[in-house]
Structure formats: structure tokens, C-alpha cells
Amino acid sequence: MEKTDYNYDIVKSFVHWSILWGIVAVLVGVLISFQLVYPDLNFAPYLTYGRLRPLHTNAGIFGWGIGSFFALFFYVVQRLCRRPLWSEGLARFQLYFFNATIIAAAVTLLLGFNTSKEYHELEWPLDIMVVILWVIFSVNIAMTIIKRKEEHMYISLWYMLASLVGVAILYLVNAAEIPVSLFKSYSAYAGTNDANVQWWFGHNAVAMVLTAPPLAIFYYFLPKTTGVPIYSHRISIIAFWSLIFMYLWTGAHHLLWTPVPDWVQTLAMAFSVMLIAPSWGSVFNGYLSMGGQWHQMRDNYLVKFLILGITFYGLQTLQGPSQSVRSFSAFIHYTEWVPGHVHMGTMGWVSMVLFAAIYYILPQIYNREIYSVGLANLHFWLVLIGQLIYSVSMWIAGVQQASMWHSMNPDGSLTFTFVETLAQLYPYWTIRAVSGVIYLAGVLVFIYNLIMTARSPQTVLKPAAQNA
Amino acid sequence: MWEKKPVLLLILATLAILVGTVITMILPFKWVNGEADRIATVKPYNALQLAGRDVYIREGCNNCHSQTVRPLVAEVLRYGDYSKSGEFVYDQPHLWGSRRTGPDLARIGGKYPDAWHIQHMKQPKVMIPQSNMPSYTFLAANTIDPAFTEKKMKTLGFPYTPAEIKALAGKTEMDAIVAYLQKLGSDIPWRQAAKTAIAGDLSNPFKHDDATIAEGNRLFEQNCAACHDVDMKSNEKSDDVGPPLTNMADFDEKEMFTLIHDGSGTGMPSFATLGTNKIWKLIIYLKYHHPAHEAQEHRAGGK
Numbered sequence: 001m002e003k004t005d006y007n008y009d010i011v012k013s014f015v016h017w018s019i020l021w022g023i024v025a026v027l028v029g030v031l032i033s034f035q036l037v038y039p040d041l042n043f044a045p046y047l048t049y050g051r052l053r054p055l056h057t058n059a060g061i062f063g064w065g066i067g068s069f070f071a072l073f074f075y076v077v078q079r080l081c082r083r084p085l086w087s088e089g090l091a092r093f094q095l096y097f098f099n100a101t102i103i104a105a106a107v108t109l110l111l112g113f114n115t116s117k118e119y120h121e122l123e124w125p126l127d128i129m130v131v132i133l134w135v136i137f138s139v140n141i142a143m144t145i146i147k148r149k150e151e152h153m154y155i156s157l158w159y160m161l162a163s164l165v166g167v168a169i170l171y172l173v174n175a176a177e178i179p180v181s182l183f184k185s186y187s188a189y190a191g192t193n194d195a196n197v198q199w200w201f202g203h204n205a206v207a208m209v210l211t212a213p214p215l216a217i218f219y220y221f222l223p224k225t226t227g228v229p230i231y232s233h234r235i236s237i238i239a240f241w242s243l244i245f246m247y248l249w250t251g252a253h254h255l256l257w258t259p260v261p262d263w264v265q266t267l268a269m270a271f272s273v274m275l276i277a278p279s280w281g282s283v284f285n286g287y288l289s290m291g292g293q294w295h296q297m298r299d300n301y302l303v304k305f306l307i308l309g310i311t312f313y314g315l316q317t318l319q320g321p322s323q324s325v326r327s328f329s330a331f332i333h334y335t336e337w338v339p340g341h342v343h344m345g346t347m348g349w350v351s352m353v354l355f356a357a358i359y360y361i362l363p364q365i366y367n368r369e370i371y372s373v374g375l376a377n378l379h380f381w382l383v384l385i386g387q388l389i390y391s392v393s394m395w396i397a398g399v400q401q402a403s404m405w406h407s408m409n410p411d412g413s414l415t416f417t418f419v420e421t422l423a424q425l426y427p428y429w430t431i432r433a434v435s436g437v438i439y440l441a442g443v444l445v446f447i448y449n450l451i452m453t454a455r456s457p458q459t460v461l462k463p464a465a466q467n468a
Numbered sequence: 469m470w471e472k473k474p475v476l477l478l479i480l481a482t483l484a485i486l487v488g489t490v491i492t493m494i495l496p497f498k499w500v501n502g503e504a505d506r507i508a509t510v511k512p513y514n515a516l517q518l519a520g521r522d523v524y525i526r527e528g529c530n531n532c533h534s535q536t537v538r539p540l541v542a543e544v545l546r547y548g549d550y551s552k553s554g555e556f557v558y559d560q561p562h563l564w565g566s567r568r569t570g571p572d573l574a575r576i577g578g579k580y581p582d583a584w585h586i587q588h589m590k591q592p593k594v595m596i597p598q599s600n601m602p603s604y605t606f607l608a609a610n611t612i613d614p615a616f617t618e619k620k621m622k623t624l625g626f627p628y629t630p631a632e633i634k635a636l637a638g639k640t641e642m643d644a645i646v647a648y649l650q651k652l653g654s655d656i657p658w659r660q661a662a663k664t665a666i667a668g669d670l671s672n673p674f675k676h677d678d679a680t681i682a683e684g685n686r687l688f689e690q691n692c693a694a695c696h697d698v699d700m701k702s703n704e705k706s707d708d709v710g711p712p713l714t715n716m717a718d719f720d721e722k723e724m725f726t727l728i729h730d731g732s733g734t735g736m737p738s739f740a741t742l743g744t745n746k747i748w749k750l751i752i753y754l755k756y757h758h759p760a761h762e763a764q765e766h767r768a769g770g771k
Contacts, residue, residue, distance in 0.1 A: 035602070036569065039592070042602030049602060050528025112526035116561050145474045153471050161474060162481040169485060173493075178560075180623045181616070184522070191556025192500045195564050200493040244481055248488030257538035258564060259553035261499060264492050271488070330540055334568040406542040413743020414545050417690055418571045423598040 004149075006078045008365045010091045014071030015358055017099055019447060021063025022351075024106075026440050028056040033433040037426060046110045054121040055109045060346060061119060061209060062130075063102050068354045069213040070098065070137060075361055076156055076220045077141055081148030090140050094133060101129040113183040117198050119205050120174050124185045127175045134171065138164040155236045159216035162244050166208035174201035192259050200251035207247035210345060211313075214353045215282055218310060221357050222289060225302040231288035239281030246271050246278065253324035256333065265326070272324030279317030286310040301376045305356035308384060312348030316341070331406070336425065337398025340391040347387040347439060355379070355446060362450055369459045371452035375445055382442030389435035397428035500553060507554035510655040512626040513648070515636055519612045520648025522620070523641045524563065527604065534565035535574040535652065545741050548575030549658035560624060570601060577654035581735035583709045584695060585646045595694040595709075608642040664740050666729055670722040672748045676756040684753025687746055691739060710736065716754040724751050 035041045042048045114121040176188035252268035296303040363370045407415040539550040592601040614636040621628045674680045695710030731738035
């Protein structure tokens with residue numbers, strides 16, 4: 001077989017940095033979860049919950065999530081196109097610029113420079129940096145695909161291309177703002193319009209950042225790991241097109257019962273329920289690809305990460321649509337249920353798939369076997385248990401909180417004052433903070449395992465890993 | 469076919485993404501914030517309120533507090549009239565939020581006196597013992613920049629007078645955020661509209677027995693102690709937000725009921741949402757069980 005000179009160095013660097021930002025995200029997450037229990041842990045003005053929470057989400061989504069997608073897209077695109085990256089120089093520049101952006105983001109958020117928009121808190125100079133970053137990344141990926149040596153584009157490449165254009169549209173529209181000074185701007189949209197644009201962005205950032213890229217990675221690494229192909233090409237086609245078509249209608253399910261026009265809410269609700277089909281298309285495709293291979297759940301730790309990941313995706317895409325129904329939203333929206341839901345997606349689905357992919361590629365790039373499968377299993381169980389305790393405790397907390405908010409006496413008065421409902425949450429918040437510590441321990445085991453792999457003596461690669 | 473043509477795939481994907489985008493995100497601009505939404509009494513923020521709103525944004529208050537009341541029974545009871553689109557036409561950006569670790573603030577304006585807010589921002593636990601809100605004492609030490617605020621007013625096209633900008637000199641961020649909070653929800657006359665009339669004969673259905681006094685005590689600590697203090701007289705901790713209540717024994721029960729139910733209009737909020745039963749229990753507690761009254765009874769008994 002002809003040997004292609006793949007650029008793996010850049011992949012490696014992106015993985016290292018994304019893990020660093022990942023650990024920052026988890027550490028800040030643990031800190032703010034303790035702040036909710038012990039408000040004295042807020043150190044004003046820089047380290048208060050209000051400033052740290054955007055840092056947590058930005059480090060998680062942009063540092064860990066997108067950083068890993070950069071790494072894995074660069075890896076996968078070269079393998080699937082059977083050629084090196086279109087421009088290694090551009091990718092190298094992107095690495096420095098990416099880290100500069102994340103550092104600038106962390107500093108400005110702690111200084112209080114933010115737009116207030118969830119998952120789009122960065123002020124306008126940072127927005128410009130993000131746009132530059134995305135453009136050079138997109139050009140590099142698209143050109144590598146256009147100049148590919150493999151005629152057929154595999155499923156992963158479709159999801160990658162869709163997310164490139166999707167993120168670009170979402171980010172640019174929601175970033176429209178009027179600068180007042182270097183670090184202060186006002187949204188170009190007002191009130192209800194601003195809310196509708198923001199959640200069109202917010203929910204589709206979930207589609208284009210936390211769904212399409214991990215699916216691209218899942219579709220590539222599941223067959224690579226199990227050694228058998230994806231079950232159905234046809235399901236992938238239907239699931240892909242219906243997913244990217246339907247997602248964009250659903251943003252307003254974050255705004256049910258608000259002044260956003262009713263018909264927009266109703267469309268969002270209907271399309272959210274319809275989204276179960278394409279989401280589960282991918283889930284079934286994953287499960288059915290395991291036909292005859294289920295024994296690998298026991299003897300291949302990578303399969304465990306991937307299958308649990310797609311399982312959480314399946315649960316997430318059932319729970320999400322149910323939350324989008326007006327009556328259920330009336331109950332659980334604004335409660336702790338929602339962070340429980342979100343973290344099943346981020347800590348369960350996205351991170352599980354990323355862990356598997358990184359475990360797959362790094363030893364290969366280092367030219368070494370993984371240091372310890374036992375530690376990888378420990379990592380698996382720690383993050384799984386941490387995430388389950390997190391989500392389950394928050395769901396219970398959310399249901400209790402909602403019940404108390406809505407509870408009324410026979411004389412038509414409210415049963416509980418707001419602070420009575422808040423006081424009931426302390427035990428749940430404590431459990432959640434502990435679950436974060438468990439998850440953090442899992443991530444530390446992961447990092448230790450990778451460091452020891454890099455430091456272990458070089459071994460000959462298994463031939464299976466050589467095949468594209 | 470498209471599986472072999474990346475540019476075609478990009479174009480088709482863009483089209484697929486744009487359909488839902490155009491219908492649910494772009495199309496609503498045609499109706500939202502138009503004439504039908506307009507509420508005549510809703511005014512833009514003044515300079516101090518805008519400065520306060522920017523403090524609210526900077527500190528990320530929207531991470532724990534929402535600003536939209538939904539048209540649900542319990543929610544309207546708890547916070548006030550549900551939110552209308554026209555109330556937000558000057559909000560760039562909107563601050564609706566997505567979580568209520570703390571309560572919704574869309575109707576906070578006019579609910580408490582300024583002194584309550586200042587004390588609460590400095591030491592939340594003094595006003596609400598079980599609160600987990602961080603302390604924002606430092607806001608009182610930061611002053612507002614009048615020139616920068618003027619620039620912001622111009623950027624947003626909000627009307628202002630030179631005198632208004634001049635008056636900002638020396639104002640702190642604490643003054644600003646309190647001014648902003650007091651503006652929230654006070655542009656529409658919902659408080660008058662939501663006011664429930666007291667109907668029927670005002671007579672206390674409860675007797676001053678131990679159970680009622682214990683329940684009244686609990687209600688007092690939850691709802692009243694923040695401003696009037698647990699012992700009803702010393703106001704050091706709560707910074708004199710509410711007056712001492714040591715002479716309640718002399719008050720008429722009907723008068724007390726009206727005051728608690730409707731509020732004083734000069735600082736004391738309405739506690740109508742407690743419902744009549746809880747208010748009557750509070751009155752029992754206030755009248756028949758507090759330290760000053762006990763001491764009085766003691767003296768009377770000794771005579």
C-alpha cells in the first residue's frame with residue numbers, strides 16, 4: 001500500500017491543548033458547583049459565579065470541544081481523503097491563534113467583558129478572532145476534501161462540511177453588535193427579537209458544535225475500533241439530511257411561554273419532537289453496527305466509550321424533545337433539571353466519544369501502545385459514575401424545585417416562598433459538586449494514562465491501526 | 469451524486485440550514501417590536517439605569533436570574549403580571565436568562581425600598597439567611613464614568629439631558645444597579661392592576677394559641693425578619709430597612725391586615741401572595757408574642 005505522509009504533529013498539538021482547556025473547564029465547573037453550596041467561595045470581583053460560569057461553558061465548548069474537533073477533523077480528514085492537509089502552515093497558525101483566543105477569552109470573561117448571551121459571551125474583538133479561526137479552519141478542511149484522493153466522501157465528511165457552514169452562519173448572525181468601546185458592545189437586535197436570534201444560535205450551536213462533529217467522529221471511529229463497517233449507508237443519508245434540515249426550526253423551544261410569537265414556539269415544539277427520528281437514526285445505526293460484535297463491550301475499552309456515548313446521545317435526544325413540549329417546559333424550565341440534561345450531553349455523549357477517539361489516535365501518533373488498559377477502564381467508570389450522579393441528582397432536584405414553585409394552597413396562595421424552594425436544593429447541590437470531583441478524578445486518570453503512554457518505550461504499531 | 473461533490477454538498481447543506489432559519493428566525497422580525505407590540509408607557513433607560521444594566525451584564529446576574537414572567541398561575545402569583553413583548557423593546561441585549569437559581573427579576577422594581585437592595589447586595593445573607601448569592605459590596609466603591617455612559621446613551625439612541633449626565637458624577641455602581649432594578653417591570657401599571665381588593669369582613673379566624681404563634685413565628689422569620697429583625701427592635705443588622713415593631717400590641721388587627729396585604733406604598737411591599745390565612749397567623753404572632761409584649765405582660769402580671 002502506498003504510504004501517505006500525514007500531518008500528525010498538528011493533530012497531536014491540538015489534542016494536548018484541548019485536554020488542557022478541558023481540565024480548566026472541569027476545574028472551574030467544580031469550583032462554581034461548590035460556590036452554589038458555599039457562597040463564601042465567591043471572590044469578588046473576578047472569581048464570582050456570574051463571571052466564572054461563562055468561563056466554564058466557554059472553556060468546555062470552545063476549548064475542550066472545538067479544540068478536540070480541530071484535532072480530530074484534521075486527523076479524520078487526512079485519512080478519509082488519503083492525502084495530507086491542504087496547508088500545514090495554516091493549521092500551525094490556527095493552533096497558536098486558537099490558544100491565543102482561548103486565553104484572551106478567559107481573561108476578558110474574568111474581567112467582566114461579556115455580551116450576556118449564553119454560549120456567545122465573548123465581546124466583539126474576540127468574536128473577530130473566533131471568525132478568523134473558523135475561516136482558516138474551514139478553508140483548510142474544505143480544500144483538503146476538494147483535493148482528496150478518495151473519490152467517495154464518507155459520512156463523517158458530510159457532517160464535517162455541514163458543521164463548517166452551520167457554525168459560520170450561526171455565529172455571524174448572532175454576533176451582530178454595535179461597539180461602544182474596545183470591550184463593550186450592544187446587541188444589534190432588541191428584546192424579543194434578540195432572544196429569538198440568540199436561541200436560534202444557542203440551540204443550533206448544540207446542533208453544529210455538539211452534535212454534527214461528534215457524529216462525524218463517532219461514524220469514523222466506531223468502525224475503526226470494532227473492525228466492522230457501519231450498518232446502513234442509507235440510514236446515514238436520511239439521518240444526515242433530516243437532522244440538518246430540522247434542527248434550525250427548534251431554537252424557540254428555549255423560549256416557550258415567553259413573548260416570542262406563539263407560532264414560532266409551536267413550530268419549535270413540533271420540529272423538536274420530529275428530531276427524534278434523525279437522532280435515533282444515528283443511534284440505531286451505531287447499535288446495529290455492533291451486530292455480532294457486542295462481546296467487544298467487554299474486551300475493547302474504546303467500544304465501551306463509544307457505545308455509552310451514543311447511548312447518552314439517544315437518551316439526550318429523547319429527553320430534549322420532551323422538554324420542548326409546552327406543558328413539560330412549563331414545569332421544568334428554569335430549574336436544575338436543565339443542567340442535568342445539558343451535562344448528560346456534554347459529559348456523557350460528547351466527551352465519551354472524544355475520549356475514545358483520543359485513546360485511539362494518540363498511541364498511534366506516539367507510536368506506542370496505550371500505557372494501561374486498566375487505567376482506561378478506571379477512567380471510563382469514574383466519568384460514567386460522575387456524570388450519572390450529576391444528571392440524576394439534578395433531575396430530582398429540578399422536579400422537586402418545580403413542584404415547590406407551582407404548589408398552591410387551597411386558598412389560592414403559594415405554598416412556598418422562593419427562598420424555601422432554594423433551601424431544599426442544598427443537599428442536591430452538594431451531591432452534584434461531589435459528582436464533579438469524581439468526574440475530575442476520571443479526567444486526571446485519563447491524562448496520567450496519556451502522559452505515561454508518551455513516556456513509555458516505543459513499541460511497534462499493530463498493523464490494523466495502519467490501515468486508512 | 470452529492471457524496472462525490474463537496475461543493476455541491478456545501479451548497480445543499482446551506483440551503484437545508486437556511487429554510488428553518490428564514491422561517492423561524494428572520495420572518496418574526498416582520499411582526500416583533502412593531503406597532504402591535506408597542507406599550508406607550510414603556511420608556512428607554514435613563515443614564516443611571518443604563519449604567520446599572522451594564523453592571524448587571526458585567527457581573528453575569530443573568531446566569532442565575534431570569535427576566536420573563538410566564539403566563540402560568542403560580543408564576544404570576546409569585547412574581548406579578550406576565551411579560552409582554554413591548555416591555556423589552558429597549559433591551560439590547562435581552563436579559564431573559566435561562567435559569568432561576570435566584571428568583572425572576574422582571575417585576576422586582578418597586579417591590580422593595582432602595583435600602584433593602586443596597587443591604588442585600590452587600591450582604592445577601594443578612595436579608596435572606598438561606599441565600600447563596602455572592603456579596604457585591606465592591607459595587608459601592610466603584611464610581612460611574614459619566615462620559616462613557618453618555619457615549620452608551622448615544623450609541624443606543626436613548627434620550628438624555630446634559631444635567632442627567634452631570635448628575636452621574638459621584639454615583640456608584642451600587643446606586644446604578646439599584647436604579648436599574650427599580651426600573652424593572654415598573655413601566656407598566658401592573659401593580660395597580662394586580663392589586664387584590666380585600667373582600668368581606670376582616671376578622672381573625674385564629675386564636676392566639678401556641679400552634680398559631682409558632683406558625684406565625686416561622687412566617688415572621690421567613691418574610692419579615694430581614695427588614696424588621698428577629699427581635700423586632702434592633703435594626704443594626706438590617707440597616708434600618710424597616711421600622712421596629714415593638715408596639716404591635718396596640719395596633720388594630722384590621723389595620724395590620726390591610727398594611728401587610730397591600731403594603732404601605734412607601735417601602736413595605738405587599739404580602740398579598742401569602743394568602744389570608746398566613747397573614748392572620750402573622751398578626752397573631754405580632755400582637756401576642758414578641759419580646760416587648762411579653763415583658764409588658766410580665767410587668768402587668770407583677771402589679
